[in-house]
Amino acid sequence: MxxxxxxxxxxxIAGNGPDDKAFIDELEKENPQCEFSAAQANENPRxxxxxxxxxxxxxxxxRTDHWLDTAVLCPGYLPAPDQYTVIDSYKVVSFSVKGKRxxxxxxxxxxxxxxxxxxxxAHIVESRRxxxxxxxMTKTPFGWRFSNETLTQVYQNVLLKAAVAREHLxxxxxxx
Numbered sequence: 001m002x003x004x005x006x007x008x009x010x011x012x013i014a015g016n017g018p019d020d021k022a023f024i025d026e027l028e029k030e031n032p033q034c035e036f037s038a039a040q041a042n043e044n045p046r047x048x049x050x051x052x053x054x055x056x057x058x059x060x061x062x063r064t065d066h067w068l069d070t071a072v073l074c075p076g077y078l079p080a081p082d083q084y085t086v087i088d089s090y091k092v093v094s095f096s097v098k099g100k101r102x103x104x105x106x107x108x109x110x111x112x113x114x115x116x117x118x119x120x121x122a123h124i125v126e127s128r129r130x131x132x133x134x135x136x137m138t139k140t141p142f143g144w145r146f147s148n149e150t151l152t153q154v155y156q157n158v159l160l161k162a163a164v165a166r167e168h169l170x171x172x173x174x175x176x
Contacts, residue, residue, distance in 0.1 A: 020141040027073070035076030037069040042143035045102035046095060049135065052146070053090060053106065057159040059166050068155070073138065073145045083115030084156040086124055086163045093132065100139035106154065107132045114163055122167035 020038075028034050042048040052071055055061065061068055062081055069075040088109040095104045110129050117123035133153040137144045158166070 023141050031074050031077070033076040034074035035069070036074060038142055039070050040142050041070040042145070045097055045137050045139075045144045048137065048144050048146075049092065049095065049102075049104050052151075052155065053092070056155050056157055057087070057090065057162065059084075059158040059162045061155045062158070062166070070143070071146055072148055072151050073140070074148050077148050078152070078155070081156050083113050084158055084163075086111040086114050086160055087157045088160055090157065102137040102139075102144065104135045104137075105132050106135060108154075108157060110157075111160055114158070114167065122169060124163075124169070 024036055024038060027036050048071060051067075055065070055067065062084060068078070072078065088111050090106055090108045093105045093107050096102065108131055110127065110131065112124045112126040112128065114122055114124050133150070135150045135154065136147045138147065163169075
């Protein structure tokens with residue numbers, strides 16, 4: 001077992017109750033490479049949503065970001081990006097909490113996809129559209145977490161300004 005995993009499990013074994021350990025055991029039984037973070041975090045689901053959108057928008061998740069480990073149920077299943085989505089804007093259009101479940105709808109104005117071109121330099125392939133992503137969260141004994149299925153829709157949606165700065169490009173022309 002890697003040292004990272006040992007450090008994450010110590011609080012569970014040393015300080016939390018048997019229900020907390022049972023939660024992790026069941027999760028890892030169903031998802032063997034889950035790598036659930038046992039850190040106590042995210043007591044407010046709306047604050048978690050807002051922080052995720054802010055961090056994604058500035059491109060934080062295009063590289064390893066340990067904050068994301070405490071925001072998703074199974075960080076071990078998150079793919080590394082070969083390309084990412086460039087957005088003009090986003091807005092939360094609905095948010096609700098019922099018991100141990102939370103749900104948010106986020107409307108995105110997409111510009112296109114950023115990835116390497118034939119010259120191996122970053123290029124935006126435009127595909128402008130507006131779509132709504134639905135994100136689901138679950139309250140765990142360690143705080144609120146996004147489901148992997150819904151998180152993958154949004155965690156690599158980067159605002160145009162951040163993408164241009166990151167890739168040292170000129171922004172594409174604005175369109176209504």
